[in-house]
Amino acid sequence: MNTYLLKHNEKLLLKGKYVIGIGFFDGLHLGHQALVKETVKISKETNLIPAIMTFDHYPLSVIKGVSETYLLSKKERNFLLEKMGIETIFEIEFTEVVSRLNPEDFIREYIIANQIKHVVAGYDFHFGYKNSGDIDTLKNDMFSLSIIAPVLYNQHQKISSTLIRNLLKNGKIEEASCLLGRPYSIRGKVIHGKHRGTVLGFPTANINIDKYLIPQRGVYGVVLEMDHKAYYGMANIGVNPTFNDLLSDSLEVYIFDFDKNIYNKTVKVNFLFFTRPEITFKSLDDLIKKMHQDKEEISGKLKNSLTNTYKLL
Numbered sequence: 001m002n003t004y005l006l007k008h009n010e011k012l013l014l015k016g017k018y019v020i021g022i023g024f025f026d027g028l029h030l031g032h033q034a035l036v037k038e039t040v041k042i043s044k045e046t047n048l049i050p051a052i053m054t055f056d057h058y059p060l061s062v063i064k065g066v067s068e069t070y071l072l073s074k075k076e077r078n079f080l081l082e083k084m085g086i087e088t089i090f091e092i093e094f095t096e097v098v099s100r101l102n103p104e105d106f107i108r109e110y111i112i113a114n115q116i117k118h119v120v121a122g123y124d125f126h127f128g129y130k131n132s133g134d135i136d137t138l139k140n141d142m143f144s145l146s147i148i149a150p151v152l153y154n155q156h157q158k159i160s161s162t163l164i165r166n167l168l169k170n171g172k173i174e175e176a177s178c179l180l181g182r183p184y185s186i187r188g189k190v191i192h193g194k195h196r197g198t199v200l201g202f203p204t205a206n207i208n209i210d211k212y213l214i215p216q217r218g219v220y221g222v223v224l225e226m227d228h229k230a231y232y233g234m235a236n237i238g239v240n241p242t243f244n245d246l247l248s249d250s251l252e253v254y255i256f257d258f259d260k261n262i263y264n265k266t267v268k269v270n271f272l273f274f275t276r277p278e279i280t281f282k283s284l285d286d287l288i289k290k291m292h293q294d295k296e297e298i299s300g301k302l303k304n305s306l307t308n309t310y311k312l313l
């Protein structure tokens with residue numbers, strides 16, 4: 001996979017001719033997947049190189065200072081895009097100056113100048129200064145255009161990254177995963193926590209959340225992937241209010257029937273279902289008792305559910 005960073009006013013010398021799918025693609029949800037499939041299909045019909053044009057940062061984080069959290073890391077997004085047949089990523093360096101480009105200049109600088117002969121965009125794609133460009137503005141004699149019809153959820157709501165973020169923030173993990181076409185997951189390094197898990201009888205792997213969107217605080221049934229193997233477990237996301245000493249949210253997983261040291265390993269936590277919110281317990285004994293109940297409930301649910309036939313992605 002080739003990745004090109006497109007810097008404002010800097011020209012690349014490209015040999016090939018491209019068909020691009022355009023947008024931000026956070027999460028690579030079912031709507032995005034429809035667009036990517038169409039891009040790959042067109043590349044086969046036209047002999048153009050299948051590519052994605054996106055931005056290096058979430059545009060709203062540059063325009064409005066919205067904090068940058070993502071449903072998928074760039075690395076994982078590109079891995080999934082490659083599996084779907086995408087060969088090149090054009091990443092526009094998104095700055096204040098770029099955010100003020102009018103749609104015509106955006107088309108000239110990023111599409112026409114880069115040998116793009118076909119553009120695939122969603123029906124509601126907007127671009128350029130104050131989102132003033134749309135599908136009509138995108139029509140141009142220098143390239144052809146395909147428009148993707150809305151991919152809907154429950155037959156009326158457009159699937160979008162924003163909708164999935166809201167579902168996750170409200171603990172609707174199964175619905176979010178359904179719209180993503182795979183379980184919501186966080187990939188990160190196992191880091192040191194407060195080292196009290198062992199004392200509680202439940203040693204946990206604390207995972208670096210980095211820039212991932214944090215789902216609702218609470219307890220989840222999960223599958224943890226490590227070294228191409230899948231392990232079942234229970235995760236807690238939150239600030240461990242019983243102890244009142246964490247400054248930010250932590251993600252920790254108690255892996256069932258497991259006792260190895262995995263510090264510094266990179267793991268992927270797939271969230272399968274939400275069971276309860278975090279509780280401030282009056283005593284350690286109450287917390288431990290609840291964690292035993294969690295274990296029984298979650299391992300039972302994992303055993304009985306179809307998700308037990310979990311396949312590694």
Ligand SMILES: Cc1cc2nc3c(=O)[nH]c(=O)nc-3n(C[C@H](O)[C@H](O)[C@H](O)COP(=O)(O)O)c2cc1C
Nearest residue numbers: 193194195196197204234236240241242254278279
């Ligand atoms: C399944 C599970 C449920 C948990 N529930 C709570 C909870 O409701 N309230 C709370 O304060 N901490 C909860 N914890 C967090 C424990 O307090 C935490 O595992 C412990 O503080 C160990 O932290 P450490 O990994 O930093 O050593 C939970 C942890 C797990 C794995």
Ligand SMILES: Nc1ncnc2c1ncn2[C@@H]1O[C@H](COP(=O)(O)OP(=O)(O)OP(=O)(O)O)[C@@H](O)[C@H]1O
Nearest residue numbers: 022023024025031121122125150151159160161162
């Ligand atoms: N449900 C959908 N149906 C069809 N096309 C879509 C759908 N969702 C996104 N697209 C298209 O996919 C491309 C990438 O989408 P983009 O990530 O920019 O928006 P989004 O998923 O709607 O997220 P956001 O909630 O941040 O607006 C765009 O061209 C967009 O129009």
